[in-house]
Amino acid sequence: MHSITTYWWKYYLASFFSILVIGIVVSSLNINLPYFFLIQIGLVFGLWYLISPIIMILVFKMRRASQDITLMVEELSKKFNVKLSKIYIINDNFLNAFAFGNIIFRGIAVTLPLYESLTQEELAAVLSHEIAHIKNYDPEVMLLTIFSINSIYAALIYYLPLVSLFFLIIYLVILLPLVFYVHRKIEMRADLTAVKFNPEITYWLESSLIKIGYLSRSIPTNMLRYVLPIQILLAKEFIVNNTVDRKGVLSFRTHPSLRERLLYLSQYEKQKMYYI
């Protein structure tokens, strides 16, 4: 069993080495065109973009999901008018789901414990968030962000090598936090796209976020499915009233805080959280 961080490190390493190999091949091309190096950079990232879903599938050891999840995704994708995605299951011990892929191939992956700890309604809400990422072209937005920021950095170093230490500080303090800032914005947008499209799922998205981000710390994953609505409600009250967000643009978080997400989602709630 691995933690999610181990997987991301493996993914970054695999991406780094594939970019290196593609880079060596592409740099051996010698065509006499002005600014050909720019075309070469584009070619390296473009080729990596094409093979990146294969790297994801291999690194996370994804298997095709069972019929019931596949049918659910097919139905949801149709509703969202998104080109059908392949759906995978990851057999490891963390609660997570993500959308990945490129224009040609779209994939959504769910970990087995996440599948086991959510109700059907909650699973549909989480999958709607993932489909919203695809609908909003978020994998492309992230790739373009990372690509532009690294190009800016490379250009600065190339033209003003004498102050490269200064640019490294700029990179760490401004450019890199900008990547995480964009990531948090697209996460929020995916939540909102999903609930604006179907406000009925708002409650279920909130309860799945509470289970993933809060209750899973104290309740074993195989019991999470049986958590009562009153427990979800109390947990929500606690998170909203008793946790503090460390605000600031200079943050390396990929998602808005749980509190922030619950607060903006609450505005779209049709179905109240009160069952008492």
Ligand SMILES: [Zn+2]
């Ligand atoms: Zn997301």
